[in-house]
Structure formats: structure tokens, C-alpha cells
Amino acid sequence: MKGVLLVNLGSPESPTAKDVKPYLDEFLMDKYVIDVPFLLRALLVRGIILQTRPKKSAAAYAKIWWDEGSPLVVISKRMHEKVQKLVDVPVSLAMRYGNPSLLSGLQELHDKGVNEVLLFPLYPQHAMASTTTILELAEEHRQKYFPEMKFTIVPAFYNKPDYLQNLADSIKGHLEGYDYDHLLFSYHGIPERHIRKTDITKSHCKIDGSCCNTPSPAHEFCYRHQCYETTKQVVKLLGIPEGKYSQTFQSRLAGDKWLTPYTDVEVNKMPEKGIKNLAVVTPAFVSDCLETLEEIAMEANHEFKVHGGENFKAIPCLNDGDDWCKTVSNWISNWSNASSSIKKEVNSEKTNA
Ligand SMILES: C=CC1=C(C)c2cc3[nH]c(cc4nc(cc5[nH]c(cc1n2)c(C)c5CCC(=O)O)C(CCC(=O)O)=C4C)c(C)c3C=C
Ligand SMILES: [Fe+2]
Numbered sequence: 001m002k003g004v005l006l007v008n009l010g011s012p013e014s015p016t017a018k019d020v021k022p023y024l025d026e027f028l029m030d031k032y033v034i035d036v037p038f039l040l041r042a043l044l045v046r047g048i049i050l051q052t053r054p055k056k057s058a059a060a061y062a063k064i065w066w067d068e069g070s071p072l073v074v075i076s077k078r079m080h081e082k083v084q085k086l087v088d089v090p091v092s093l094a095m096r097y098g099n100p101s102l103l104s105g106l107q108e109l110h111d112k113g114v115n116e117v118l119l120f121p122l123y124p125q126h127a128m129a130s131t132t133t134i135l136e137l138a139e140e141h142r143q144k145y146f147p148e149m150k151f152t153i154v155p156a157f158y159n160k161p162d163y164l165q166n167l168a169d170s171i172k173g174h175l176e177g178y179d180y181d182h183l184l185f186s187y188h189g190i191p192e193r194h195i196r197k198t199d200i201t202k203s204h205c206k207i208d209g210s211c212c213n214t215p216s217p218a219h220e221f222c223y224r225h226q227c228y229e230t231t232k233q234v235v236k237l238l239g240i241p242e243g244k245y246s247q248t249f250q251s252r253l254a255g256d257k258w259l260t261p262y263t264d265v266e267v268n269k270m271p272e273k274g275i276k277n278l279a280v281v282t283p284a285f286v287s288d289c290l291e292t293l294e295e296i297a298m299e300a301n302h303e304f305k306v307h308g309g310e311n312f313k314a315i316p317c318l319n320d321g322d323d324w325c326k327t328v329s330n331w332i333s334n335w336s337n338a339s340s341s342i343k344k345e346v347n348s349e350k351t352n353a
């Protein structure tokens, strides 16, 4: 029997330092997130970052927290419920860090008799810190607890026409009546090293002005290429002219060189370039979260105005929007029906024989 596991990033249990600390420990001790040898990672994370960050992060979470819980988890649950109503296979929801855990999601499907799972990381662009870590942990659990399970993986969907159309339609809807000077596409950043590590050609990604526009098999896993491609296709659908939009990367941690240009640096420079009315969209996330609600809608908004900007609009993520839930359901149904129609043919051949 077939079933689906939708997987998002996850959040702490509450916006307190006590709950943020174990969440950040699980997150940042992941070798796909901070990809340095274990001892160095432990020293960095437990010896330095976790000494001060939980308090700071908890305060940021407190600003965006909802009565029902973390926006990311609440929105993912709403989306899950809507998708479940639109498809006829069981769908479970899991978080890579925190709860509901990946193990509980797989267990739930297993208890319903599912042995063929469509693993669906809820990330439009591929990154080892987001997608690979989900697939690796799911595989670990499969080998240990569910050896009879078979996985099919939903790859990064940054170039799927229906996803791009949903994103373009959503941006268009939110920009109605807002006379913006500039639309900024702000993606979650990653260290440049991650791009080199995921380059399957080991030579293509130079992280320069041209590699991401030069066709290469590396692009199947190149986060930077996939971000540029998302932006390119969406502005094409919206008919936004060159110069009226740009792309940046947000949420960097100190230390490494992360993908540039940086969102905060660019946003602060915009007013002096004549951009007074700014719109920001965050297509690395399908659900609003700390990075969109606090870092963009609150912090970047505030800094933009401090630097002379007048109006700032943070465009919400696709969240549990009807069109997006339909798109996800269609992908699921295509997968489950394609296989069942093959089964039907096999069965009818048997009947005929
Ligand atoms: C080395 C650090 C990090 C990498 C690499 C990274 C990649 C990455 N993250 C997301 C999605 C989300 N990240 C979120 C929060 C967040 N991210 C990091 C660090 C890295 N992320 C930290 C320390 C935090 C916690 C918050 C903080 O203390 O600032 C979130 C929000 C979670 C929420 O509960 O709302 C998301 C979503 C992606 C997609 C990605 C790689 C592309
Ligand atoms: Fe992150």
C-alpha cells in the first residue's frame, strides 16, 4: 500500500530558551548543516553557539509565535489536512528537527499498512542542509525499523510549471494595489562550501557570474542555480522588467563565506538608490516561519525604514493556499495513480490469461 510523508524543517516546542536549546542542538549538530568534523562541530555548537543563541532565538520566536504554536508547524499541519482531503492515499506530516518526528511519521504510515512511501521534502530548491539530511535520516530509520518499506523521492520542484504558476499568482495577488519600486527575492543562505560539496561534476560550480547560467548536470543539486532559476521563471510569468527585481540570500551565521549578496546589506542600501516602496518574497520556504515573519517582515522592514525606505511589503509564503494544496495533491495523485494503473493492467492481464 502507498502513502506519503510530507517533511518540513521543524521548530522548537515553545519560544523559550529551555526549548530552543535542544532544538538548535539537534539542528546545528546535524552534519549536513554544520559540515565540519564532529569534534569541531561540537566545540562550535555546544561550546560557542549554544551558550548565547538560545536566548536570542527564543526572543525572536516569541515575537512571531501563535496561540496554536510555531507558525511553521501550524501552517504545515493545515496544509497537510487540506492535502489529505484531496488524495486517496494516507498522508503523514513530519519535521526534520523536533516534532512530529520523522520516525513518528514513518511509524504512523507503517501502522496504516503503508509499505511504499513517497518522501516529500517541502523545499523548492535542493540543499544538503535541507533535503539531503531528510533523505539520509529517513533511510537510516528505514534500515533500522522498516526494512520492508520502499521509498520514492520528490525532487526539488523549483522548475515545476504548476509550482511556479502558484508562486507567481500568489505574488501577483499580494502586490495588487501596492505600487512597488522593486521586488526582492530573498532566499535562505547557505555556506558557499555546500555548493561545492553538492557539485556532482566536482568542477562546474565556481560560484561566479556565469556558472549557474551555463547548462550542467551539476544543476540537479545546485541550490544557487535553482534559486536563480526560480527567480527567472517567476519574473517571466509576472512580466517584471530587468532592474525592477533582484535576488539575495538571508539568515547567515558568522564564520564561513555564505552565498551573496546578503539580504540585510542590500535592503539597507536600497533607499539611497531610490527604492522607497519595497516588496520581498521568500521562495526558499513554502511555509512562513521565523526567517520570513521575524527576519524579513519585522527586522528587514524596520531596517529598510531606518535607512530611508517608506513602504515595505513581505509577501507570505504559499502556506496552505488552495492552489498550492491542489498542486501538491496532483503530484501525489499522479504518483499513486500511475503505479496503480500499471497494477490494474497487470491484474487485467492476469484475468485475461
Ligand atoms: C549552518 C547553519 C544553517 C544552514 C546551512 C541552514 C540552511 C537552511 N535552513 C533552511 C530553513 C530554515 N531555517 C530556519 C531557521 C534556522 N536556520 C539556521 C541555520 C542554518 N540553516 C538556524 C540557526 C535557524 C534557527 C533560528 C535562529 O536561531 O536564527 C527556519 C525557521 C524555523 C522555524 O521554526 O520557523 C527554516 C524554515 C533551509 C531551507 C536551508 C537550506 C537551504
Ligand atoms: Fe536555516
Ligand SMILES: [Fe+2]
Binding pocket: 204, 205, 206, 207, 211, 212, 213, 222, 224, 225
Ligand atoms: Fe552554479
